């Protein structure tokens with residue numbers, strides 16, 4: 488049996504003034520005053536401020552190969568292994584990308600899992616996701632996987648409408664499944680599906696308390712993953728349950744005694760809140776944020792893993808040895824090898840995230856790149872800031888393009904007032920005057936420059952090749 492290595496949850500429970508009991512209601516509580524269905528859901532406030540308390544250690548976990556893969560064509564084994572290697576590179580020596588979860592249903596799933604395990608990395612740890620039946624527990628065990636995700640849906644939408652159970656029956660069923668996992672010596676990770684529409688004090692907390700009792704009896708850590716399945720979570724101060732991200736994390740920690748390191752947040756982006764909700768979960772006591780590469784996942788997707796490792800660096804003030812250039816390689820891999828396009832405006836990875844077009848911005852970039860670039864994207868992400876040339880870029884845009892494309896710096900850099908830039912601008916302007924409406928490509932501009940000044944072209948080519956050496 489695994490030794491329990493987490494902070495003392497009994498202490499946390501003792502500090503809680505009130506012991507919440509299961510409310511086995513006859514009719515489902517669907518929070519109709521918030522979720523009418525025929526109107527936009529409402530954000531309720533009770534103006535109670537929840538205390539912040541970021542855990543000592545925070546990290547991210549990955550669901551690219553589970554929730555992510557559910558939303559797109561299945562990956563090949565090689566694609567999974569290649570992405571896993573990139574995640575390992577990103578993770579750094581402290582294992583900030585701590586775990587990654589795998590299906591184990593098909594031969595292909597199991598091959599991918601085994602090949603990733605055989606890489607022998609400490610991080611990310613390979614975990615699984617199963618349907619709760621004996622066969623799947625045996626699979627987890629024989630694959631040598633120590634932790635598995637188990638679905639324990641917790642809103643009345645699921646308990647009453649989907650499973651046709653009462654709360655007491657659902658809780659009983661779930662506890663039975665968790666006990667089986669413990670009997671197999673497997674660490675259960677309980678996915679509290681739809682927690683942002685669930686009765687927090689009438690079901691979520693009493694159920695979590697029972698899980699903590701099982702943890703104490705078995706000595707095996709039980710994780711609780713708070714799943715904001717439809718992205719209803721809100722992080723504003725003073726927001727009320729069940730939509731309050733601070734309230735959910737604080738409540739699980741203080742009223743159910745779930746230690747920070749056994750709390751995980753899994754959000755979706757239906758209301759554009761996935762990244763800020765995840766940051767909020769960290770700030771209010773959740774150690775782990777579940778993410779997917781590029782935010783792939785059901786409907787609007789999961790929390791983008793690359794966003795959260797950068798958020799980690801912002802909140803902690805250190806990259807802790809993570810290699811963020813792997814983020815750029817991951818995005819390229821998705822586009823080139825898997826065929827999943829990255830929307831151009833996507834922060835940190837989209838083609839345009841650090842590209843500017845407007846002449847006035849290009850002018851600023853020429854004077855000092857910091858004026859219009861969020862950080863040194865070339866150094867940190869291996870993505871130099873660029874200026875795209877179109878009808879709005881002007882002489883400054885063209886000069887910036889020349890200097891960027893041919894890597895001309897210092898004295899070699901071309902000035903926006905130079906003759907070469909003026910000639911190129913004339914040609915570019917003529918194209919747009921004749922009805923062109925797309926951005927200029929690098930090689931088109933390369934040709935235009937050659938037409939304008941063959942000698943400069945040759946000189947720049949050499950400068951560019953020298954830089955590559």
Ligand SMILES: CC(C)C(=O)C(=O)O
Nearest residue numbers: 554678680681714716
């Ligand atoms: C299926 C569940 C666990 C999930 O992924 C979610 O709630 O988003």
